[in-house]
Amino acid sequence: MKISDIKIYTLDAYRTNWAFVKVETDEGLYGWGEASLGTNEMALEGMIADLKRLVVGRNPLEIEKFLFEVYRDMYWKGGPVLMSAISGIEIALWDIMGKFFNTPVSTFFGGKVRDRVPMYANAWFVRAREPEEFAAKAKQTAELGIKALKWDPFGKSHMTIDKEQMEKSIAIVGAVRDAVGPKVELLIECHGRFTPTTAVEISKELAQFKVKFMEEPCPPDNFDSTAWVRDHSAVPIAAGERCYGKYQCYDLLNKNCVDFFQPDVFHVGGLLEGKKMSALAEAKHIPVSFHNPSGPISNAAILQLAATVPNFHIHEIMLTDSRFRKKITNEEVVYEDGCILVPDKPGLGIDVNIDEVLARPYTPRILRHYTGTVTDIRPKGDCEYYFKGLEDKEFE
Numbered sequence: 001m002k003i004s005d006i007k008i009y010t011l012d013a014y015r016t017n018w019a020f021v022k023v024e025t026d027e028g029l030y031g032w033g034e035a036s037l038g039t040n041e042m043a044l045e046g047m048i049a050d051l052k053r054l055v056v057g058r059n060p061l062e063i064e065k066f067l068f069e070v071y072r073d074m075y076w077k078g079g080p081v082l083m084s085a086i087s088g089i090e091i092a093l094w095d096i097m098g099k100f101f102n103t104p105v106s107t108f109f110g111g112k113v114r115d116r117v118p119m120y121a122n123a124w125f126v127r128a129r130e131p132e133e134f135a136a137k138a139k140q141t142a143e144l145g146i147k148a149l150k151w152d153p154f155g156k157s158h159m160t161i162d163k164e165q166m167e168k169s170i171a172i173v174g175a176v177r178d179a180v181g182p183k184v185e186l187l188i189e190c191h192g193r194f195t196p197t198t199a200v201e202i203s204k205e206l207a208q209f210k211v212k213f214m215e216e217p218c219p220p221d222n223f224d225s226t227a228w229v230r231d232h233s234a235v236p237i238a239a240g241e242r243c244y245g246k247y248q249c250y251d252l253l254n255k256n257c258v259d260f261f262q263p264d265v266f267h268v269g270g271l272l273e274g275k276k277m278s279a280l281a282e283a284k285h286i287p288v289s290f291h292n293p294s295g296p297i298s299n300a301a302i303l304q305l306a307a308t309v310p311n312f313h314i315h316e317i318m319l320t321d322s323r324f325r326k327k328i329t330n331e332e333v334v335y336e337d338g339c340i341l342v343p344d345k346p347g348l349g350i351d352v353n354i355d356e357v358l359a360r361p362y363t364p365r366i367l368r369h370y371t372g373t374v375t376d377i378r379p380k381g382d383c384e385y386y387f388k389g390l391e392d393k394e395f396e
Contacts, residue, residue, distance in 0.1 A: 001025050001026065001027045001029065001059065001060060001061070001100070002025060002026050002056075002057055002058065002059065002060075003023055003024070003025055003026075003055055003056050003057060003058050003059075003060050004024050004025055004026045004056065005023075005024040005052075005056065006021065006022070006023050006024070006048060006051070006052050006055060006056065006089060007021070007022045007024070008020070008021050008022075008035070008044070008045050008048045008088070009021075009022070009352075009354065009357045009358070010041050010044075010045060010361075010362040011328070011357045011358075011360040011361070011362070012360045012361060012362060012363040012365075013295065013322075013324075013360075014322055014365075014377070014378060014379055015038075015365070015377040015378070016036065016038030016039075016294075016365050017036070017038060017041050017362055017363065017365060018034065018036045018294060018295040019034065019035045019036045019037060019041060019044055019045075019084075019088065020032060020033070020034055020088075020295070020297055020352055020357065021033040021034065021035050021048065021085075021088035021089055021091070021092050022092065022352070023055075023060065023089060023092035023093060023095075023096060025060055025096065029060075029096055029099055029100060030092075030096065031060070031091075031092035031093060031094070031095030031096035031097075031099065031347065031348075032091075032092055032095050032297050032348065032350060032351070032352055033087070033088040033089060033090065033091030033092035033093075033095065033266070033270075033297060033301070034088055034091060034266050034294060034295055034297035034298040034301065035048075035084040035085055035087055035088025035089075035266050036084075036266065036294040036295060036298065037080060037081065037084045037267070038365060038367075039365070039366075039367055040080060040081055040084075041362060043081045044081055044084055044085060047081050047082055047084075047085040048085050048088070048089075050085075051070060051085055051086070051089065054069075054070050054073060055070065055089060060093050060096045060097070061093075061096070061097055061100065063090060063093045063094065063097070063272060064272065066089075066090065066093065067086070067090060067269065067270070067272065067273070070086060071086065071245075071269075077245075078244050078245050078247070078248070079244055080242070080244050080267055082244075083244040083245050083267055083268065083269055084266060084267050086269055086270065087265060087266040087267060087268065087269055087270040087273075088266060089270075090269065090270030090271065090272065090273075091265070091266065091270050091271055091297070091301050091348075094108065094270075094271050094272075094301075094304075094347070094348070095347040095348045096347070097347070098346045098347030098348065099346050099347040101346075102346050103346060104304060104343065104344050104345060104346060104347070104349065105271065105301070105304040105305075105347060105348055106304045106305070106307045106308050106342065109271070109272075109275050109304075109305060109308040109309075110308050111308065112307040112308060112342065113307065113308060113309070113310055114306075114307055114312075114342070115307070115341065115342055116336065116339040116340060116341045116342060117303065117306050117307070117312065117314070117315040117339060117340055117342065118147070118148075118313075118314050118315065118338060118339050119146075119148070119314065119315045119316070119317050119335075119338065119339060119340050120146075120147075120148030120149065120150050120185065120187055120289075120314050120315070120316055120317075121141055121146045121148065121149050121150070121317065121318075121319040122150050122151070122293055122316055122317065122318050122319065123293075123318040123319050123320045123321070123377060123378070124137055124138065124140075124141040124146070124149055124151070124319045124320065125137050125138075125151045125375050126320060126375060126376075126377060126378045126383050126395070127375055127376055127378070127380070128375050129375065130172075131168070131171045131172045131174070131175035132175060134151070134153070134172050134175055134176050134179075135175040135176055135178065135179035136179070137396075138175075138176040138179045138180050138184075139179040139180060140395075140396060141180075141319065142179070142180040142181075142184050144385075144390060144393060145337055145338050146184070146319070146338060147183070147184055147185060147338040148184065148185035148186075148187060148212065148314060148338075149176065149180070149184060149185070149186055149187065150186075150187035150188070150189055150215070150316070151176075151187075151188070151189060151375075152188075152189040152190065152191055152369070152374050152375075153168075153169040153172040153173055153188065154169050154190065154191075154193060154374075155168065155169065155372050155374075156369075156370050156371060156372040157169075157193055157194070157370075158193055158370050159193065159194060159195050159198065160194070160195060160198050161194070161198055161202065166202070166205070169202075170205045170206075173186065173188065173206060173209050173211070174209060177209045182210070185211075185212045186209060186210075186211045186212060187211065187212050187213055187215065187238075188206055188211050188213070188214045188215065188235075189215045189216070190202075190214060190215055190216050190217045190218075191216060191369050191374075192216045192217075192218060192219045192220055192242070193217075193219075193369070194217055194218060195218070195225075196217075196218055196225045196226075196228045196229050196232075199214070199217035199218055199229045199233070200229055200232045200233055200234075202214070202217075203217075203229070203232075203233040203234040203235045204234045206234070206235050207234035207235055211235050212236065213235060213236040213237060213238040213259060213260050214233065214235050214236070214237055214238070215237075215238040215239065215262070216238070216239045216241065216242075216262075217229050217233075217237060217239075220239070220242035220243075223251055223252050223255045223257050224255065226239055226252075226255075226257040226258070227255045227256055227257045230256065230257055230258065230259065236259035236260060237257065237258050237259050237260070238258055238259065238260035238261075238262050238289070239252065239257060239258050239261075239262060240252055240258060240261045240262040240263045240264075240291070241262050241263070241264045241267070241291035242264075242267070243263060243264075243267075243268060243277075244267055244268065245268060245269055245273070246268075246269065246273055246276060246277060249261075249263060249268065249277045249280065250280060253280055253281060253284055253286065258286060259286065260286070260287055260288075260289055260313065261277075261278075261281040261286050261287070261288050261289070262288075262289050262290065262291045262316075263277045263278070263288070263290060263291065264290065264291035264292075265290055265298075265301060265302060265305060266294070266298055266301075267291075271301060271304070271305050274290065274305050275305060275308070275309065278305075278309045278311060278312070281311060282309075282310060282311040285311075286311070287311050287312070287313035287314075288309055288311050288312050288313060289312070289313050289314045289315070289316060290302045290305065290306060290312075290315070290316070291316060292315065292316040292317060293316065293318060295325075296325065296328070296329045296331040296350060297329070297348065297350060297352075299317060299331070299333065300331065300343070300348040300349060300350040301348055302315070303315070303340065303342050303343065304342070304343075304348060306342070307342040315340055317333070317340060319385065319387075320378060320383050320384060320385055320386070320395055321378070321383070321384070321386050322378055322379060322382045322383060322384075323382055323384060324356070324360060325386055326386060327353060327356040328352065328353055328356045328357050328360070329350050329351060329352050329353065330350060330351050330353075331350055331386075332388055333386065333387045333388060334387070334388045334389060335387035335388065335389035335390055336389060340387075383395050
């Protein structure tokens with residue numbers, strides 16, 4: 001069996017664009033991966049085209065060899081574009097392997113250590129602006145049995161935060177804490193916004209709410225800044241989504257930057273690299289929570305890996321999406337009591353409706369983080385829960 005073609009499908013998902021990678025073989029077997037790289041989509045498509053000549057003709061079951069040789073043969077190494085392209089192809093190869101041997105991908109990573117993963121909800125806050133709006137949506141979410149919530153309350157702040165925005169951000173966190181009570185965990189996203197001193201100042205304000213962690217407090221360009229924040233922070237620190245490959249992951253962990261490690265499998269090099277990086281974190285007794293704010297293939301792949309990682313801690317997942325999500329794949333996310341069940345279907349257990357994907361062509365999307373619209377991630381009037389187990393619930 002040989003790889004015969006690689007295709008990439010970039011589709012508009014409103015918040016951003018998703019990129020699905022299809023690897024085909026000469027025996028008719030194919031696999032799906034995801035490499036979504038919002039704001040760099042055209043570069044990603046070009047990189048997939050560049051890698052194609054190094055990948056077509058290979059045995060799709062020789063995944064370690066693919067990773068080693070393709071990275072070796074790239075003179076300009078690392079970075080989000082190359083590593084995302086490699087990751088998308090690699091994930092699709094595991095899907096092929098699972099289908100070939102008629103077993104879920106988790107089998108190849110040592111088998112399951114768990115059948116379900118505890119989750120935290122992203123995308124529960126759609127279009128909230130004021131503290132009372134966040135509180136109402138948080139209360140609605142907690143009533144579903146969701147036990148952990150993550151969001152970015154910092155408006156359009158960049159590097160520093162003015163007094164008015166600081167007061168509003170802390171009021172938002174306080175309103176959410178009051179709405180959900182002491183047992184729901186709160187995870188505060190910073191999106192790499194702040195200088196180290198500003199991040200520490202914010203951490204001291206957040207401590208009163210007993211937040212689980214503050215995520216990516218500083219820009220990811222300088223790990224020393226994040227390490228300094230962790231040394232001085234009043235709350236635990238999480239980061240790692242913008243580590244592109246094992247070498248950056250090693251530096252982040254070796255510099256003692258984080259209390260929670262958040263590699264992204266479709267930017268770090270794929271599932272095998274994700275497993276290896278989790279082992280690095282395990283050696284430092286650091287829990288892992290894979291970054292997962294993207295599409296259904298990403299979610300399917302991460303569930304397979306998370307099931308096998310002993311130091312895996314909690315699964316990020318988008319609680320809501322627009323109605324199109326149910327049309328583009330046969331995804332089935334099964335929710336039970338604050339957890340997501342790990343599927344047992346061969347491969348990643350997911351297939352793509354290409355016609356529906358092609359009906360949503362690439363649309364340029366601008367980063368919302370510094371425009372004050374960070375919560376506008378769904379179209380008005382088009383937001384729903386898509387988990388099996390929440391079908392009878394309506395998002396308000």
